[in-house]
Amino acid sequence: MLTLYTYWRSSTSYRVRIMLNWKGLPYRPEYVSLPRMDHRAAPFLGTNPQGLVPALQDGDFELAQSMAIFEYLEERHPSPALLPSDIQRRAYVRMLANIVACDIHPLNNVRILRHLEQRLGLDEAARNDWYATWIAAGLQAFEASLEHWGWDGDYCCGDEPGIADVCLVPQLYNARRFGCDLRPYPRLVAIAQRCESLLPFAAAHPSTQADAVA
Amino acid sequence: MLTLYTYWRSSTSYRVRIMLNWKGLPYRPEYVSLPRMDHRAAPFLGTNPQGLVPALQDGDFELAQSMAIFEYLEERHPSPALLPSDIQRRAYVRMLANIVACDIHPLNNVRILRHLEQRLGLDEAARNDWYATWIAAGLQAFEASLEHWGWDGDYCCGDEPGIADVCLVPQLYNARRFGCDLRPYPRLVAIAQRCESLLPFAAAHPSTQADAVA
Numbered sequence: 001m002l003t004l005y006t007y008w009r010s011s012t013s014y015r016v017r018i019m020l021n022w023k024g025l026p027y028r029p030e031y032v033s034l035p036r037m038d039h040r041a042a043p044f045l046g047t048n049p050q051g052l053v054p055a056l057q058d059g060d061f062e063l064a065q066s067m068a069i070f071e072y073l074e075e076r077h078p079s080p081a082l083l084p085s086d087i088q089r090r091a092y093v094r095m096l097a098n099i100v101a102c103d104i105h106p107l108n109n110v111r112i113l114r115h116l117e118q119r120l121g122l123d124e125a126a127r128n129d130w131y132a133t134w135i136a137a138g139l140q141a142f143e144a145s146l147e148h149w150g151w152d153g154d155y156c157c158g159d160e161p162g163i164a165d166v167c168l169v170p171q172l173y174n175a176r177r178f179g180c181d182l183r184p185y186p187r188l189v190a191i192a193q194r195c196e197s198l199l200p201f202a203a204a205h206p207s208t209q210a211d212a213v214a
Numbered sequence: 215m216l217t218l219y220t221y222w223r224s225s226t227s228y229r230v231r232i233m234l235n236w237k238g239l240p241y242r243p244e245y246v247s248l249p250r251m252d253h254r255a256a257p258f259l260g261t262n263p264q265g266l267v268p269a270l271q272d273g274d275f276e277l278a279q280s281m282a283i284f285e286y287l288e289e290r291h292p293s294p295a296l297l298p299s300d301i302q303r304r305a306y307v308r309m310l311a312n313i314v315a316c317d318i319h320p321l322n323n324v325r326i327l328r329h330l331e332q333r334l335g336l337d338e339a340a341r342n343d344w345y346a347t348w349i350a351a352g353l354q355a356f357e358a359s360l361e362h363w364g365w366d367g368d369y370c371c372g373d374e375p376g377i378a379d380v381c382l383v384p385q386l387y388n389a390r391r392f393g394c395d396l397r398p399y400p401r402l403v404a405i406a407q408r409c410e411s412l413l414p415f416a417a418a419h420p421s422t423q424a425d426a427v428a
Contacts, residue, residue: 049358050313063305064359065312067281072305091277091286098279099264101312106320115347120334133329144263145278 002027003057005047007034008209009177011105011170012066013054017204018166019070023077031211034110067101070163082163092149093157096142096164100171104138108174131178139175142168143185154194161195169195173206216241217271219261221248222423223391225319225384226280227268231418232380233284237291245425248324281315284377296377306363307371310356310378314385318352322388345392353389356382357399368408375409383409387420 004020004027006013020027032038032053040051048055048064055064056072063069074083083090106112108131116122116130151157156164172192175182182189195201206212218234218241220227234241246252246267254265262269262278269278270286277283288297297304320326322345330336330344365371370378386406389396396403409415420426 049362050317050355052317052355061302061305062363063309065309065316067316068305068309068312071285071308072301075301075304087286087289088275090289091275091282094282094285095277095279098282098315101316102279102281102320103264103266106316107326112321119347120336120340120344122334126334130334133333141264141266148263149276 003030004028005030005032005044005053005055005057006209006211007032007039007053008206008212010034010053011109011174012052014170014173014204014206015066015166016054016056016069017209018169018201019073019082021200021203022082022161022166023073023080025073025077029210033211067097070097070166074163082161082166084157084160084162089151089157092151093162093164096145096156097167099138099142099145100167103141104134104171105174107134108178128178132180135171135175135178135180136184138171139182139185139188143188146187155191161198161201165191165195168192169201217244218242219244219246219258219267219269219271220423220425221246221253221267222420222426224248224267225323225388226266228384228387228418228420229280229380230268230270230283231423232383232415233287233296235414235417236296236375236380237287237294239287239291243424247425281311284311284380288377296375296380298371298374298376303365303371306365307376307378310359310370311381313352313356313359314381317355318348318385319388321348322392342392346394349385349389349392349394350398352385353396353399353402357402360401369405375412375415379405379409382406383415 002025004016006017006029032044038044039053045051047057047062050064052064054066054069055062056069063072083093113127116127153159155161156168168188169192172182172188216239218230220231220243246258252258253267259265261271261276264278266278268280268283269276270283277286297307327341330341360370367373369375370382382402383406386396386402
């Protein structure tokens, strides 16, 4: 049995919940509260000394970093896949996923927003401006990439969701939470809406988690 | 023939130069000046509408995002490898690589440092404090992970460099450039030193690039 260290509103945890659901892998959730700072204390640091969720435990093997967890799950449980079989399409969806994983989320996660407020003294408006700046830059890049590369279909690449969609959906959830205007990204919004109606995505949604706070 | 869109001091470009050298793949460098903002203008935006280096062109196929380029090269040219063959070790080195790719570099690249100065009005000392905060958090996580997971060898995982080392070396180059104290990370410094003496790493060093400015 897999154990997933997760927090309901962590978008990287949300990604891994979708992956596990997609592959039909049952897991035991271990809840790590970010507001309570559980991620920076024992016992969690004994599992992941990086002090960040998510982390996955597979028997004796512990693993952190959602994108490394993704590649691990894809190699260990290749079907149902979250990567296309064609080598260029695989590269393409990894590229899209990395727009979220490397260019958007790292700038807007909770430790950064806390630092902006507490260390740099930004007020809420300035903090939200920071958030909106990087989400807009990243989503513009994502939307422009879909157009430029010209792949077609119901999802980011073809008619099956993959790792790009798995990263996109939690990022748009976050963007909405911060009141970002998503009208400039009609393609992304349509893709995410299709994904959200699928059970593996819906069952991973923050609001449906046992540690969710109303 | 491959074309690499690169800037000498971009650490993500530096990563891809190491990958290409490691695999013995000749490439034509196309220089994109970040100070001149070439990456935000034609013709580069016609290759990569994300407006970020590096980008790779392989025949008609264009690809951006250094970590997606890595997985593409590894699938297309598996030998010499930058991933171990064992599935858990592959996951482990990808996890380490992502500490750099997702937790350190995105916070400290040129667009962020510019934004801190120009939009938030931070002076040089405050900007360097920002840089030092995230490099320290990330390198501590990296060093602690090496200890926790307890793999041994001359490099991040065993006696051959891999993708974790490819990401580590440019990040330490950057850290030195910003005057960060690396003494708390003796293992990382030793690994990077071993890597830097290898030709594929040395030939990718920023100072040896044709677009380097003295």
